[in-house]
Amino acid sequence: MNASSDTPPRSIRSFVLRQGHMTAAQQRAIDEYWARFGVDYRAEIIDLNAVFGRNAPKVLEIGFGMGAATTEIARRLPESDFLAIDVHGPGVGNLCKLLAEQGLENVKIMRHDAVDVVENMLADGSLHGIHIFFPDPWHKKRHHKRRLIQAPFVAKLLPKLQSGGYIHLATDWEEYAVQMLEVLNGFPELANTADGFAATPAYRPETKFEARGKRLGHGVWDIIFIKKCFNAQGCT
Numbered sequence: 001m002n003a004s005s006d007t008p009p010r011s012i013r014s015f016v017l018r019q020g021h022m023t024a025a026q027q028r029a030i031d032e033y034w035a036r037f038g039v040d041y042r043a044e045i046i047d048l049n050a051v052f053g054r055n056a057p058k059v060l061e062i063g064f065g066m067g068a069a070t071t072e073i074a075r076r077l078p079e080s081d082f083l084a085i086d087v088h089g090p091g092v093g094n095l096c097k098l099l100a101e102q103g104l105e106n107v108k109i110m111r112h113d114a115v116d117v118v119e120n121m122l123a124d125g126s127l128h129g130i131h132i133f134f135p136d137p138w139h140k141k142r143h144h145k146r147r148l149i150q151a152p153f154v155a156k157l158l159p160k161l162q163s164g165g166y167i168h169l170a171t172d173w174e175e176y177a178v179q180m181l182e183v184l185n186g187f188p189e190l191a192n193t194a195d196g197f198a199a200t201p202a203y204r205p206e207t208k209f210e211a212r213g214k215r216l217g218h219g220v221w222d223i224i225f226i227k228k229c230f231n232a233q234g235c236t
């Protein structure tokens with residue numbers, strides 16, 4: 001156990017914490033707006049309706065990067081609430097700034113490893129949707145173990161989803177796209193909404209990493225599965 005935390009250290013993480021440069025404006029946005037938009041990590045289940053102050057569908061986003069797509073989706077879907085998680089400080093500052101500038105109140109931000117949040121903070125059946133857009137592809141074979149979309153993590157995520165809820169993944173790395181499809185196809189409680197890869201839905205704008213991938217000549221693959229009613233006792 002790590003003396004400063006109550007969770008054991010995991011050696012294989014899906015990110016490397018870089019000392020990215022935090023601009024003065026990003027730091028100011030955190031100082032000014034964290035109390036309004038931020039949710040601190042704690043190893044206990046939270047009531048998301050209480051956190052957002054209303055009963056509305058909740059969507060988890062893992063790895064929002066600089067937060068521009070998150071902000072745009074929250075603007076396009078005002079009837080949903082978004083719990084957006086990333087570990088990258090400058091992105092957290094940028095998202096605080098964007099939300100304040102646009103006066104959006106349906107996004108809360110966490111700066112923590114989303115794997116811990118899923119394991120320790122989210123109640124079963126609390127999510128209507130999960131967005132994971134352009135997760136780090138970890139190109140080298142010896143790094144594939146760091147990829148977020150692997151069966152053991154998806155097995156932890158799925159109980160958090162309500163029946164009828166969805167998981168939406170996107171990537172610009174074809175071989176990872178194929179892995180994503182294989183992993184999700186391996187869960188009998190999930191149904192693919194498309195025959196293989198899905199069309200990009202209207203709510204998802206181009207993300208920063210997507211634009212970068214396209215400049216490099218990469219394709220883009222969206223994957224959207226729905227959680228079936230899998231419980232013989234009756235599903236809502």
Ligand SMILES: C[S@@+](CC[C@H](N)C(=O)[O-])C[C@H]1O[C@@H](n2cnc3c(N)ncnc32)[C@H](O)[C@@H]1O
Pocket residue numbers: 014015062063064065066085086087088091112113114115133134135136137148207208209210
């Ligand atoms: C390649 S970037 C994509 C960012 C954004 N979705 C986009 O498309 O522009 C992946 C992001 O996921 C974040 N990330 C990776 N693993 C994470 C984890 N376990 N918890 C939270 N964030 C994570 C990284 O910090 C990074 O910002």
